[in-house]
Amino acid sequence: MATEFHNLQEMQHSTSLATKVYIQRDYSEGTVCRFQNKFPSELDNRIERTLLEETLKTLNAYYVEAEKIGGQSYLEGCLACATAYIIFLCMETRYEK
Template sequence: MVYLYVFEGAESEYVDDSVRGVTVSKANSVRGSTVIGQGKIDRQAFEYTIKQLNNYFAEAERASCSTYCESCLACLTGYLIYICTETHYEKCLRKVAKFVSEQNDRVYRPRGLLLTDPTTRGLRLIEISILDRPAS
């Protein structure tokens, strides 16, 4: 497995010297850098993936009137409203999962790679695994 992309505030890890994780600490928000090493990934495709993920996380963290109303309604109902509805953040995480799945099908699996959803890694990193056999 190769860790290519690390979210801000997390420790950088790498397995192969040609592909390294990058840590950028500007704030505590979920965001990362598009720096990658030489390898199997086209730089433009990787940058597009990371920028889209950053956009989805920025949308999830954005405060709006609807998120304030959602929080007030949750407080008034003793947070029982969350049994019936999804939060704005959960909806955005669902978009992230769908985007990662689409990127795997279109970009990464044909190149023998597998992009792991960052929500399964605690929003700390994106794990890109090198598959034994490329998808046919």
């Protein structure tokens, strides 16, 4: 197994070039968890527009799946109440999956 070594000054320089970019939530369909597909200007010439759109589409699809209400959701809620939420130490919730 090869170990990589990095020059600390080089790493500090590359992190100073990093810019934080925030993708806004989309509340057009109520409070459902989803992100806007608007391309942030900070990402111009850094990432392809289609790549960001596909990534956001994938994330939004995961959130749609997690928000679905079904038998598993009801069971999670009932078990959580019955065990004073201790059950979540033993199992993953739909959002964690």
